[in-house]
Amino acid sequence: MTSYIVTYFPLDGLAWAARTILTISGAEYKNEFPDWPADKKNTPFGRLPVLTEISPDGSKFVLAEIDAINAYLAEKYGYLPKDIKDRATVMQYYYQIRDISESFTNHIVRFKTTRSLDRYVDRMKTFIEKHEDILAKSKSGYYFGDSPTLPDLYLYYVYNGMARVGDKSLNHFSEEKSPVISRLVAKVGTIPNIKKAFMSSVPP
Incomplete structure (x- = not known):
């Protein structure tokens, strides 16, 4: 089963939509709260949130930037039109x-x-x-x-x-x-x- 990690602070902010789409879709995910700014260097662009998708074979897909994350999850879980x-x-x-x-x-x-x-x-x-x-x-x-x-x-x-x-x-x-x-x-x-x-x- 595909699972996710949402890396962000312990507040709603920019990660709310991603967490919500995953929650209401019944997806498996966990929140990861970084040690900031020490973990800044570990993110793709030095910004949060970051979404990590873990496939059943263990491979990872890492996505940053709020709008890219929200659009990706919305399309994947049916919250965007097909046309x-x-x-x-x-x-x-x-x-x-x-x-x-x-x-x-x-x-x-x-x-x-x-x-x-x-x-x-x-x-x-x-x-x-x-x-x-x-x-x-x-x-x-x-x-x-x-x-x-x-x-x-x-x-x-x-x-x-x-x-x-x-x-x-x-x-x-x-x-x-x-x-x-x-x-x-x-x-x-x-x-x-x-x-x-x-x-x-x-x-x-």
Whole structure:
């Protein structure tokens, strides 16, 4: 049986999606917490997370970079469409969600300036406007088809992560401001075992 090692810190962060796809897919994996920065030299590019796939014959496939890892696991376990154009469409939604997540993190962790706040707020408002419309047109409520794909999963994480931040004024998601997005998040939250992958506080 194929198994995996997810090398990252003991928190959700950039490894959440990979851990979640493996968890809800029933794959065998373990978390490996590095001695950082001593172990930095042992990673492909000096960055985390790193995914190690161990085949039944013992051979290893090592993959770094969050988006490469997430896309690989999503495709392997059925969380991306098969058609190349459908897959590209779904990935654009995923990158949009990654973008607002990075803008949010950059403001609250790195910059904490008026400029970084304005940048984040502008992107959030545009995101909610556009994605409310995209999801409102979906018969299933998912971004694509009748089952969750990578952007559905990642939006669930970002939505709940923003809700846990102390400064509630930074959270532009809500049932009032983004009702369609909120319904999707609630729907994704019913996926069996999805909350087991959380390292930090689990959403209600």
